[in-house]
Amino acid sequence: MADKRMTEDEVVAELESGMTIGIGGWGSRRKPMSLVRAILRSDLTDLHVVSYGGPDVGVLTAAGKCRKVTYGFVSLDSIPLEPHFRSVRQGGLLPEFMELDEGAFYLGLLAAAHRVPFYPTRAGLGSSMLAHNPELRTVVSPYDDGEELVAIPAFEMDAVLIHMNRADRKGNGQFLGPDLYFDDLFAMAGNRTYLSAEQIVPTENFLQEGSVHTLRIARTHVDGVVEAPMGAHFTECPPDYGRDEAFQKEYAATARDPELWAQFRTDWLELESHEAYRTKLDERRSQ
Amino acid sequence: MSPVGHDEAVGDVTLDEICVVALAEAFRGDGEILCNPMGPVPVIAGRLARATFEPDLMLTDTIAYAIEGNLPLGGDPSNATVEAYMPFRSIFDQVWSGKRHVVMGAPQIDRHGNQNFAAIGDDYSHPKVQLLGMRGAPGNLINHVTTYWIPTQARSFVESVDVVSGPGYDAIARLPEPSRRFHEIRRVVTDLGTYDFETENRTMRVRSLHPGVTLEQAQEASAFELAVTDDVPESRLPSAEELQLIREVFDPSGVRKAEFR
Numbered sequence: 004m005a006d007k008r009m010t011e012d013e014v015v016a017e018l019e020s021g022m023t024i025g026i027g028g029w030g031s032r033r034k035p036m037s038l039v040r041a042i043l044r045s046d047l048t049d050l051h052v053v054s055y056g057g058p059d060v061g062v063l064t065a066a067g068k069c070r071k072v073t074y075g076f077v078s079l080d081s082i083p084l085e086p087h088f089r090s091v092r093q094g095g096l097l098p099e100f101m102e103l104d105e106g107a108f109y110l111g112l113l114a115a116a117h118r119v120p121f122y123p124t125r126a127g128l129g130s131s132m133l134a135h136n137p138e139l140r141t142v143v144s145p146y147d148d149g150e151e152l153v154a155i156p157a158f159e160m161d162a163v164l165i166h167m168n169r170a171d172r173k174g175n176g177q178f179l180g181p182d183l184y185f186d187d188l189f190a191m192a193g194n195r196t197y198l199s200a201e202q203i204v205p206t207e208n209f210l211q212e213g214s215v216h217t218l219r220i221a222r223t224h225v226d227g228v229v230e231a232p233m234g235a236h237f238t239e240c241p242p243d244y245g246r247d248e249a250f251q252k253e254y255a256a257t258a259r260d261p262e263l264w265a266q267f268r269t270d271w272l273e274l275e276s277h278e279a280y281r282t283k284l285d286e287r288r289s290q
Numbered sequence: 291m292s293p294v295g296h297d298e299a300v301g302d303v304t305l306d307e308i309c310v311v312a313l314a315e316a317f318r319g320d321g322e323i324l325c326n327p328m329g330p331v332p333v334i335a336g337r338l339a340r341a342t343f344e345p346d347l348m349l350t351d352t353i354a355y356a357i358e359g360n361l362p363l364g365g366d367p368s369n370a371t372v373e374a375y376m377p378f379r380s381i382f383d384q385v386w387s388g389k390r391h392v393v394m395g396a397p398q399i400d401r402h403g404n405q406n407f408a409a410i411g412d413d414y415s416h417p418k419v420q421l422l423g424m425r426g427a428p429g430n431l432i433n434h435v436t437t438y439w440i441p442t443q444a445r446s447f448v449e450s451v452d453v454v455s456g457p458g459y460d461a462i463a464r465l466p467e468p469s470r471r472f473h474e475i476r477r478v479v480t481d482l483g484t485y486d487f488e489t490e491n492r493t494m495r496v497r498s499l500h501p502g503v504t505l506e507q508a509q510e511a512s513a514f515e516l517a518v519t520d521d522v523p524e525s526r527l528p529s530a531e532e533l534q535l536i537r538e539v540f541d542p543s544g545v546r547k548a549e550f551r
Contacts, residue, residue, distance in 0.1 A: 029378060074423070075423075075424075075425070076422065076423050076424075076425050077423065078422070083422060084420065084421065084422055084423075088420070089420045092409070092416075092417060092420040093416075093417060093418070093419065093420050094416075095413075095415060095416030097415075100415075102408075102423050102424055103424065104424050104425075104426060104427070104428040104429045105382075105424070105425055105426045105429075106382040106385055106386070106426055106429040107428070107429060109379065109382050124386070124429065125386075125429070125432040125433060125469060125472075126428045126429030126432060126433070127428045127429075127432075128428075128432055128457075128465055128469050129428075129431070129432060129454070129457030129461040129462050129464070129465055129469075129470075129473075130424070130427065130428035130431070130432075130454045130455060130456065130457045130461070131408070131414075131424075131453045131454040131455065132424055132428045135414050135453075148468060149468070150466075150468040150469065151466060151468075151469060181353050181354035181355070181377065182353075182354045182377040182378060183377065183379075184377070184378060184379075185378075185379065
């Protein structure tokens with residue numbers, strides 16, 4: 004059986020500029036931040052990021068890594084609008100974006116996971132969603148009702164990054180928190196999917212921590228596994244840890260001032276490895 | 291301008307409590323659906339409606355579970371009895387099933403009920419102010435009942451919205467019949483009164499005014515002309531039981547008052 008373990012930098016070495024990259028999690032919840040930071044310190048650019056956005060979209064757009072973002076929202080949850088994303092949007096600095104109803108976004112993932120061109124929905128009819136996204140088309144039901152629906156296109160993604168509580172070295176993943184979000188669909192939809200996890204455990208240990216219902220990522224959809232304790236920090240990753248609200252507040256405050264932001268990037272986001280990040284985090288906590 | 295400040299009680303009742311009850315009233319008759327309010331005042335209102343006159347409502351802990359009982363605002367849900375698992379995916383499924391009534395905010399709303407909480411400014415690629423974005427508004431409005439909660443009417447009632455995140459009655463009327471059959475804006479509740487769309491041309495009508503608010507004041511705090519049909523009643527006051535539930539059970543620390551700035 005293949006051992007799919009790799010490091011963050013090895014994952015990023017398999018990515019290329021211009022790619023479409025899906026990022027799992029939801030807002031400021033269980034985001035694969037150690038992988039996001041690895042992208043940030045790489046020379047990758049011109050990316051199209053697909054995400055239920057949180058600080059992943061915030062840091063990547065504020066650092067100028069993105070050509071396009073497809074999103075249902077970009078939020079830090081306890082701070083309703085991601086402040087770095089706000090600055091990027093208000094500055095007109097994001098060349099392209101597709102903003103969808105957040106339920107419609109689920110259908111784009113589902114269509115990609117199922118390899119169909121679209122899924123239909125009523126969401127978007129009557130709102131500005133269609134006017135803002137002229138590439139979106141509608142379909143007419145082939146049945147007698149003849150209803151016209153919005154066809155949410157499949158989100159084709161070159162690579163997908165997700166973070167789980169546990170994984171095995173073969174690529175099976177386990178979530179132990181309250182919500183999987185849409186990470187199983189992200190995993191299926193990605194041409195290549197990379198899974199980071201708080202801990203890599205022997206397969207037979209999975210059921211010690213959660214029921215079979217928590218085993219929602221199957222290794223058929225996973226190409227690489229990264230062990231990253233605190234890998235979702237500062238987003239939440241329950242039950243392993245909650246959101247680091249103090250850290251998030253500091254991060255959010257740097258959106259006001261380019262100098263503060265540059266300093267924060269140097270201090271936290273562009274450290275040479277996740278290990279270095281964790282060491283620095285430990286120091287911060289002992290202060 | 292609002293004569294019912296939270297420090298300035300009508301009898302013993304404050305504006306925030308009148309608004310909670312006005313929002314709770316929006317759920318009257320809903321029966322067995324998912325009541326999904328967003329924000330402190332609406333959440334208290336949903337929980338109050340279930341605790342009093344609408345016992346069959348389902349409510350979430352705002353994380354991933356539908357729970358029984360009277361959970362206080364921000365209270366720890368871990369000891370509450372879970373009656374259903376409702377992660378975000380199930381919430382979307384619930385939206386599309388139609389068995390849901392949502393309460394959202396509306397930084398901008400027009401006479402037809404078009405709501406904007408996405409962005410302010412003419413150019414969407416370069417907004418003056420980026421707000422929340424579309425979030426779930428397009429899907430909510432076209433699939434099930436929606437109510438809006440607006441703590442500062444004078445800022446929000448605009449002649450026209452910059453972006454339509456939640457479509458109003460004119461936008462819906464332009465759609466073919468099958469697309470519009472599930473759309474309903476039940477109520478708009480503000481710091482001055484409650485509004486509905488129960489007029490012939492489906493424009494916003496004054497349904498009730500909070501104690502001490504005059505029609506002139508409500509109109510002055512709106513960029514469009516409010517429809518007025520009959521004599522406008524006063525918004526109803528909370529009962530003693532409702533006041534006790536709001537003050538002692540759902541929000542003892544008074545978080546709700548922070549929405550009125």
